[in-house]
Amino acid sequence: MNITQLKKLSYDEVAKCNKCGFCLPNCPVYLVDGKESSAPRGRNAITRAVIEGRLEWSPEIEKAIFSCLGCGACTAACFPKVKTKDLVFRDRECLVNEGLYPRIADRVARFLEEQHNISNDENEERAEWQEMAKEIPQGALNKDRADVIFFVGCVASFFPMAQKIPVNMSKIMFRAGVDFTVLGGEEWCCGFPLIGAGMSERIKTLMEHNLEKVKSVGAKSIVFTCPSCYHTWKHLYQPDVKLFHASQMLNELIKEGRVKLKEKKVRATYHDPCDLGRNSGVFEEPRQVLKAIPGLTLVELASNRQLSTCCGGGGNVEMVNPELSAKVASMKLEQIAQTGADMVVSSCQQCLRTIATRAKRQKTDLVVKDLTELVVEAME
Amino acid sequence: MERTELIASLKEILGEENVLASEMDLTLYGYDASLEKGRPDAVVLPGSTEEVSRIVGLAYREKIPVIARGSGTNLSGGTVPVRGGIVVHLSRMNRVLEIDIPNRTVTVEPGVLTLDLQNLLLKKGLQYAPDPASQKVSTLGGNFGENSGGPHCLKYGVTTNHVLGAEVVIYDGTVVWIGGKCPDHAGYDITGLLVGSEGTLGMATKIMLRIIPAPEAVKTMLAIYDSIEDAGNTVSAIIAEGIVPATLEMMDNLVIKAVEESVHAGYPMDAAAVLIIELDGMADGMERQAEKIFDICKRHRVREVRLAKSDAERAELWAGRKGAFGAVARLRPSYLVCDGTVPRTKLPEVLGKVIQVGKKYELPIGNVFHAGDGNLHPLILFDERNREELSRVHKAATEILKICADVGGTISGEHGIGTEKLKEMSFIFSESDIDFMRDLKNAFDPVDIWNPGKVVPARQAATA
Numbered sequence: 104m105n106i107t108q109l110k111k112l113s114y115d116e117v118a119k120c121n122k123c124g125f126c127l128p129n130c131p132v133y134l135v136d137g138k139e140s141s142a143p144r145g146r147n148a149i150t151r152a153v154i155e156g157r158l159e160w161s162p163e164i165e166k167a168i169f170s171c172l173g174c175g176a177c178t179a180a181c182f183p184k185v186k187t188k189d190l191v192f193r194d195r196e197c198l199v200n201e202g203l204y205p206r207i208a209d210r211v212a213r214f215l216e217e218q219h220n221i222s223n224d225e226n227e228e229r230a231e232w233q234e235m236a237k238e239i240p241q242g243a244l245n246k247d248r249a250d251v252i253f254f255v256g257c258v259a260s261f262f263p264m265a266q267k268i269p270v271n272m273s274k275i276m277f278r279a280g281v282d283f284t285v286l287g288g289e290e291w292c293c294g295f296p297l298i299g300a301g302m303s304e305r306i307k308t309l310m311e312h313n314l315e316k317v318k319s320v321g322a323k324s325i326v327f328t329c330p331s332c333y334h335t336w337k338h339l340y341q342p343d344v345k346l347f348h349a350s351q352m353l354n355e356l357i358k359e360g361r362v363k364l365k366e367k368k369v370r371a372t373y374h375d376p377c378d379l380g381r382n383s384g385v386f387e388e389p390r391q392v393l394k395a396i397p398g399l400t401l402v403e404l405a406s407n408r409q410l411s412t413c414c415g416g417g418g419n420v421e422m423v424n425p426e427l428s429a430k431v432a433s434m435k436l437e438q439i440a441q442t443g444a445d446m447v448v449s450s451c452q453q454c455l456r457t458i459a460t461r462a463k464r465q466k467t468d469l470v471v472k473d474l475t476e477l478v479v480e481a482m483e
Numbered sequence: 484m485e486r487t488e489l490i491a492s493l494k495e496i497l498g499e500e501n502v503l504a505s506e507m508d509l510t511l512y513g514y515d516a517s518l519e520k521g522r523p524d525a526v527v528l529p530g531s532t533e534e535v536s537r538i539v540g541l542a543y544r545e546k547i548p549v550i551a552r553g554s555g556t557n558l559s560g561g562t563v564p565v566r567g568g569i570v571v572h573l574s575r576m577n578r579v580l581e582i583d584i585p586n587r588t589v590t591v592e593p594g595v596l597t598l599d600l601q602n603l604l605l606k607k608g609l610q611y612a613p614d615p616a617s618q619k620v621s622t623l624g625g626n627f628g629e630n631s632g633g634p635h636c637l638k639y640g641v642t643t644n645h646v647l648g649a650e651v652v653i654y655d656g657t658v659v660w661i662g663g664k665c666p667d668h669a670g671y672d673i674t675g676l677l678v679g680s681e682g683t684l685g686m687a688t689k690i691m692l693r694i695i696p697a698p699e700a701v702k703t704m705l706a707i708y709d710s711i712e713d714a715g716n717t718v719s720a721i722i723a724e725g726i727v728p729a730t731l732e733m734m735d736n737l738v739i740k741a742v743e744e745s746v747h748a749g750y751p752m753d754a755a756a757v758l759i760i761e762l763d764g765m766a767d768g769m770e771r772q773a774e775k776i777f778d779i780c781k782r783h784r785v786r787e788v789r790l791a792k793s794d795a796e797r798a799e800l801w802a803g804r805k806g807a808f809g810a811v812a813r814l815r816p817s818y819l820v821c822d823g824t825v826p827r828t829k830l831p832e833v834l835g836k837v838i839q840v841g842k843k844y845e846l847p848i849g850n851v852f853h854a855g856d857g858n859l860h861p862l863i864l865f866d867e868r869n870r871e872e873l874s875r876v877h878k879a880a881t882e883i884l885k886i887c888a889d890v891g892g893t894i895s896g897e898h899g900i901g902t903e904k905l906k907e908m909s910f911i912f913s914e915s916d917i918d919f920m921r922d923l924k925n926a927f928d929p930v931d932i933w934n935p936g937k938v939v940p941a942r943q944a945a946t947a
Contacts, residue, residue, distance in 0.1 A: 118867070118868060119816050121816075122514055122515065122516050123556060124555055124556040125556075125619065125620055127620045128596060128598075128620045137575055138508075138528070138572075138574075139511040139512060139572070140507060144555075148511055148514065149511070157510065158507060161505065161507060163505040163506070163508070164507050167507065181809075182809015183809060183813050183816075184813075
């Protein structure tokens, strides 16, 4: 993208920023870094100055624009609802065009092009987690045709810490009698990391492949455990089948009596993943699932729902600036500690990884679970 | 001193990472929440009084301007570096140093956010009263510099009424203490002088604030009017009756409509004005006071008075007021808030004139303000990118402030003078008044480094 295109797409939006600063205390990056270049208001000012020719793209701007988590908390606090995340992602497209971007993004883009996943493994290995789902008979996970496709996502397929998520989700659906399948090696990355990398034009091939697969399976709906895959499908792919996040499906299954939950005495808090809550509007279903577990006490974080604080794992920041990501995660841990809960539940593999990794490094005894794991435990 | 040399010296004091000097950073510290713009030579993020002292000492020796900055939410150009210099961003100095409950004081560093302190105190049943609309992001250092107000300042007073003392870095970098925990101080009341001086006399590095018990009970009501005059007269009548509500806020029809379209607070779209009246304090006697207010409203032809029956209803009534600014801001890309104050009996007359100004300059103006204090906030709506429109906005703003000054009011209620209202200083001060301020500034700042170009107009500008 060049500046002329940027002006066309972003100028009216960025002109709505009155520099009031109400976004500052909502931005996790500003809270840990304290500099105006880390604040949404600062990022808006950069965008505007570049459009108006008062600033030129520079390595400092690259650093500021690539340190945004894309969490959208700024917009939630903004009166005119300036979409800073969208502005930032468009800036990234321009920066890539100028050659000013973190080079690690090239590697990710290459992995997606060659292997169709973010970890550069053989894509057939997407099925690796299935070995842990022993109770499900051979073949039941990999059908040619099914009502529902379970889109597993790269992180949950390849990162050992997150692999229990698809295992648990499959167990739940199998026990509830849902007619579903996974795509295995035919599932390609949804392309979400490319949006954050400023390389969104490269998504096309991935998107076409995935949409084609959905057609061939004849599915009526797709379920996602990954909020970012869900968000990308919902806003970019827009297929003519129903899209569900796992929490929505779990809620339905519980309400229909197809999933029955036993008592589990625990004091838990719920962390809203940015791409599920604020960015996709799914706040209540995961909470209803938690409340359906007898004996579970749900204590809310002080910043919840629209104002939830990102775990630090958003916007490719974990990849580009791990130190910054860790600082945000530490802040999240403090917020969790203030609730007095014994357990934090989320419904995102990335949040799970970021929070659990930080908790382990800081040697806290906080229990971190995905919603699917907790539901399986309550079923048994 | 060459700029590169300055930056090297600053890095020696603060370390590499706390000195910002790129083109990008200089652009990002050139604005606040007003329409004013400037550009510093360097930005620093000190972590201690000692570092601030060394920065100021260097600035004094080299005659370089120093501009203190908190969250940059100020509304009249107070933190905009109009003559270059060093912007001192105090966000890193954000510790609450002491809460002294028996003496009812709290001591903070200037970068503590106002609402963070208030939330911390509320857990102990205490409160720090001044509540600027930006309290969620504003810093206490900024509140100190601007003498911030807010809805509850009608009853509790503005920031200066809650500052007991401060540690201050003076012009040559020396650190002094002014005021303290005792209720009365010997010598000059320098604290009173410094609060609201917009960083033109010194820089506070620790601030001691008064804390009070949180109110036992709160009652919030919404009074709906078919005429803006009736609403305005109600305000004067309530105060004349000897009742001091915690807040007395008013919104006009343009604002009501904008609020309803965005926040859905339940205000009737066809009302000419609404008042939010809140009582707080002891539970005993509050009922009687509410009845009295209800009677006054009726005498002034109120259409309806709604009483919040629960915390949720109270929050809903306030959501309209707190979201008002932003709701109006959605109508056009930019807004300018005028901050004139008038004797409250003049409110209906002045509001009528403000509407005329809007018509004359063909600009939409919404009114949402602290009616109890007579503190108007006409919001002029426009698009900053349209230069012709922008010039009309500035003319309209000046005219509104002239109207306020002419009825015996003043040009700022709580947003300060900064650079935005320098030319309007002559509306309320004589040349001798301003000369006296210049002498005062000179005594605190012999080499003119403290936030130059603010508050006190330069001699030629004042006589022009």
